Amino acid sequence: MKSTPKKNLKKQMSGSESSKKLATETSDKSAQISTKLKSIYRKAVLPVEKRYKYDYFFESPLLTEVEFDSKPQVLLIGQYSVGKTSFIRYLLGRDFPGQRIGPEPTTDRFTVLINGPDERTIPGNALSVHPELPFRGLERFGVSFLSRFEGSQLPSSVLRSITLVDTPGILSGEKQRTNRGYDFTKVVSWFAERADLIILLFDAHKLDISDELKGAIDTLKGHEDKIRCILNKADQIDRQQLMRVYGALLWSLGKTMSSPEVARVYVGSFWEQPLHTMDNADLFEQEEKDLMRDLAILPRQSSVRKINELVKRIRKVKTLAYIIGHLKSQMPSLMGKDKMQQKLINDLPSVFRTVLKKYNLAPGDFPDIQSFSEKLREVKFSEFNTYSPKQIEELDEVLTREIPKLMELLPSERDSPETLKAKMAANYIQEDAPEYVPLVSRADRFGKKKVENEANPFGSTEENPDHWALQDSAERLKSVFESLGPKGGFLDTAKARDVLLKTGLSKEQLRQIWNLSDIDCDGYFDHEEYVVAMFLVDAVVQKKKPIPAELPLSVVPPSKRKLLMNYNDNKV
Secondary structure, three states: OOOOHHHHHHHHHOOOHHHHHHHHHOOOHHHHHHHHHHHHHHHHHHHHHHHOOHHHHOOOOOOOHHHHHOOOEEEEEEEOOOOHHHHHHHHHOOOOOOOOOOOOOOOOOEEEEEEOOOOEEEEHHHHHOOOOOOOHHHHHHHHHHHOOEEEEEEOOOOOOOOEEEEOOOEOOHHHHHOOOOOOHHHHHHHHHHHOOEEEEEEEOOEOOOOHHHHHHHHOOOOOHHHEEEEEEOHHHOOHHHHHHHHHHHHHHHHHHOOOOOOOEEEEOOOOOOOOOOOOOHHHHHHHHHHHHHHHHOOHHHHHHHHHHHHHHHHHHHHHHHHHHHHHHHOOOOOOOHHHHHHHHHHOHHHHHHHHHHHHOOOHHHOOOHHHHHHHHOOOOHHHOOOOOHHHHHHHHHHHHHHHHHHHOOOOOOOOOHHHHHHHHHHOOOOOOOOOOOOOOOOHHHHOOOOOOOOOOOOOOOOOOOOOOOOHHHHHHHHHHHHHOOOEOOEEOHHHHHHHHHOOOOOHHHHHHHHHHHOOOOOOOEOHHHHHHHHHHHHHHHOOOOOOOOOOOOOOOOHHHHHHHHHHHHHHO
């Protein structure tokens, strides 16, 4: 019996039970990653770190288990009065306990903002021993630092997903000679190693990079992939001045940062007040959207970041083991130990070259030669442990087999739609937190009509410029689209053709529907184009309407409207 178009359409509208089942089976994938990373570190990495004194030579404390479960951290660095605290207040949409804002150096301490049921500040000494927070390693900096370290707890939807770290304003001029009572750059280095994102803020009126700021930037070496820059208070200068200031900032950063590529610089004015001038309002709005998108996806990338940081640490541990083992092997068994030690330290560049060639290592995995030689002068080589091939083999096993197995638990382009959906749902470790950062949209600051709350569960109205008439249908058809087996989010031409043929419409009708639905003319259907095609099929089959000559704007997905308008302009 031939199936009717209406029956085929209903069959496509049914959900995929298999995808739901698979999502349930893989809901603990992120927890598996966290547990496995702890096990790898405890069994394979930690013994090698202790054997070769990794924490001493790299000034990086041994990791605790809670650090593998911690939320993504965002570290803010900048000179005083560049707007770090105001930026945090802008993100949160409210004041927070212990907040200090002013033109003078008001933030005189490191402040960690965490989510909690009530508003209060937590002293640094108590914060460093909290069993559920990853700050125990800060005890190494002593009471003088911990007295200038505090936690600010408040209920916040943003802080459910990430942890923010506000730093003291970096000093300039004569103030740089002020003794803080602790090593500022080493503390910054400790936080940078654990941060998912590092934001450097600059004032459009103060682009000079002081010695202390340069020292802080130097400690970020090896973390260039995490660094983002913000040129703040840019609304207080006109367009011509902004162009010059932006160029000057890039020039200064190019001289300061060792990387050949300059970090991404966002331009804007990040506080709740209206823009001082609207000359660059569109630019500031786009820059803010890009920055907020960078922040919003941090939780989804948390598992990848933890794996990445552990791999970096293992490579450093291996290199240290080779160096210490080589130095130990060069020491005499009886007499002349001190003389040989001094000779090896003086000839450290040659030692590094020998180890690099012998074990085929990467130069970037070696420690800074100057600081490493200073550390060597404080220890006795005769007390070093010998090279342990078995431990190195275990580390190699981790890098070549165990880490790749963990990576298979993360989303990839080879996944089927069902496994991809399940992995994306399970990719964030914190079960009680959302998989994105819910940041507030503030289009009204940029001279535009305030857009409706996108989080409204009852949808939006046609007055909203981003309104899509097919949004409800898109949500309903999402599981159906995924059950068809798209690759990388796209149905290829053959599969999309088969879907349309099953509707029972004529070839001419399907040709018109294809031309209207394949908006970007790439021969593939993404989810939105699939929804448009099903809308047109439904209009013809069930409502007996003719196929329109062109799509109404309200039916075109917002993400493709500009593309369609450009196409129509070129056609004219």
